[in-house]
Amino acid sequence: MSSIFGKKLKISVFGESHANAIGVNIDGLPAGIEINEEELLEFMQRRRGGQNKFSTKRAEKDIPEILSGFKNGKTTAAPLCAIIRNEDTRSSDYSLFSDIPRPSHADYTAFIKWNGKSDFCGGGHFSGRLTAPICIAGGIAKQILAKNNIFIGAHLKSVGKAEDKEFPMLPENELFVEIAKKDFPVICDEAGKKMKEEILKVRQDGDSIGGIIECVAIGVPAGIGDPMFDGVENRIAQAVFGIPAVKGIEFGEGFLISQMRGSQANDEFYIDENGEIKTKTNHSGGIQGGITNSMPIKFNVAIKPTPSIAKVQESVSISEKRAKTLEIKGRHDPCIAQRAVPVVEAAAACVLLDYMIEYGSI
Numbered sequence: 477m478s479s480i481f482g483k484k485l486k487i488s489v490f491g492e493s494h495a496n497a498i499g500v501n502i503d504g505l506p507a508g509i510e511i512n513e514e515e516l517l518e519f520m521q522r523r524r525g526g527q528n529k530f531s532t533k534r535a536e537k538d539i540p541e542i543l544s545g546f547k548n549g550k551t552t553a554a555p556l557c558a559i560i561r562n563e564d565t566r567s568s569d570y571s572l573f574s575d576i577p578r579p580s581h582a583d584y585t586a587f588i589k590w591n592g593k594s595d596f597c598g599g600g601h602f603s604g605r606l607t608a609p610i611c612i613a614g615g616i617a618k619q620i621l622a623k624n625n626i627f628i629g630a631h632l633k634s635v636g637k638a639e640d641k642e643f644p645m646l647p648e649n650e651l652f653v654e655i656a657k658k659d660f661p662v663i664c665d666e667a668g669k670k671m672k673e674e675i676l677k678v679r680q681d682g683d684s685i686g687g688i689i690e691c692v693a694i695g696v697p698a699g700i701g702d703p704m705f706d707g708v709e710n711r712i713a714q715a716v717f718g719i720p721a722v723k724g725i726e727f728g729e730g731f732l733i734s735q736m737r738g739s740q741a742n743d744e745f746y747i748d749e750n751g752e753i754k755t756k757t758n759h760s761g762g763i764q765g766g767i768t769n770s771m772p773i774k775f776n777v778a779i780k781p782t783p784s785i786a787k788v789q790e791s792v793s794i795s796e797k798r799a800k801t802l803e804i805k806g807r808h809d810p811c812i813a814q815r816a817v818p819v820v821e822a823a824a825a826c827v828l829l830d831y832m833i834e835y836g837s838i
Contacts (some may be wrong), residue, residue, distance in 0.1 A: 479553030487613045493603035499559035499741035500609035505506040507553035519615035522818040540612045558612050564684045576791050576800050580783040604720045607819040612820020617829040630691035630821045631655050643692050645758050661817040679810035687813025689777045691820045697771035700831050707766020715823040721812050724778035728761025729764030777820050
């Protein structure tokens with residue numbers, strides 16, 4: 477079982493890719509909050525595979541079954557536990573990997589840690605399949621945050637060298653909703669077309685490709701977070717790195733800010749028409765000293781290429797201690813980044829909801 481440890485909201489994800497079910501336990505939700513199950517299912521479908529030629533052919537329904545903590549459409553304050561049945565599994569596709577690990581997958585490290593006793597079928601507990609339970613928790617969190625005028629949206633910023641537009645400095649929720657309704661999560665459809673071409677090309681080559689996801693949260697008040705080791709960046713990064721395939725995260729201008737002068741990087745203050753203190757720019761990504769400043773929280777997430785590819789690769793036999801070649805069969809995403817967009821939103825939503833509960837705002 478893997479957990480996101482918050483101060484008030486504690487979320488645990490359980491199960492394996494080819495087990496009977498995967499699921500999530502959410503402890504700390506306030507009682508009496510209405511949750512729209514249809515809206516939750518719509519959010520879940522954004523992550524679901526098997527819907528187009530740009531993702532895996534594994535077609536799971538991803539319909540959450542809420543077992544506890546929810547009655548008559550509202551939370552009860554008891555831990556909310558939900559599962560998703562695994563129905564479209566082909567464990568035979570993974571028979572080799574218990575001895576011949578896939579390069580850059582967790583097959584080898586899991587073998588070493590648990591002496592070969594972990595479930596490696598479909599990637600086991602390390603599979604991207606485990607992001608579905610994260611989306612249950614995040615989908616619920618997004619609904620609760622929205623009731624408090626906090627909205628989170630994300631899009632696929634790039635795939636390979638194909639790039640989408642960036643979010644405007646002050647995006648509105650209508651843009652998030654518009655992107656969420658698309659079959660491919662981009663701002664500019666022409667950019668999305670180029671990304672699709674990149675994905676189809678690598679798929680034809682028996683290969684895979686990575687991408688970058690840009691995520692923004694709006695409506696978060698100033699003064700949330702703590703300095704140094706428990707800042708907003710720290711907690712978001714911890715949750716986001718719980719998503720399989722994430723290899724990097726940057727807030728605001730991120731690494732590019734190292735190339736700026738202070739006069740360029742500093743976010744100068746002003747008083748807006750409502751008498752509130754704002755900044756003219758948002759190079760800090762809405763966070764300074766680990767604490768929110770009321771500007772949009774902005775961060776980018778780097779998603780690595782799917783390690784399971786059709787090309788012949790070099791590996792080893794763990795039992796024989798000698799070199800082996802490996803040709804991976806089965807159903808795998810040529811680019812996992814497009815399906816990870818709602819997962820990044822979900823991870824951020826869980827962290828921000830925990831903060832809002834901690835600060836007594838919810």
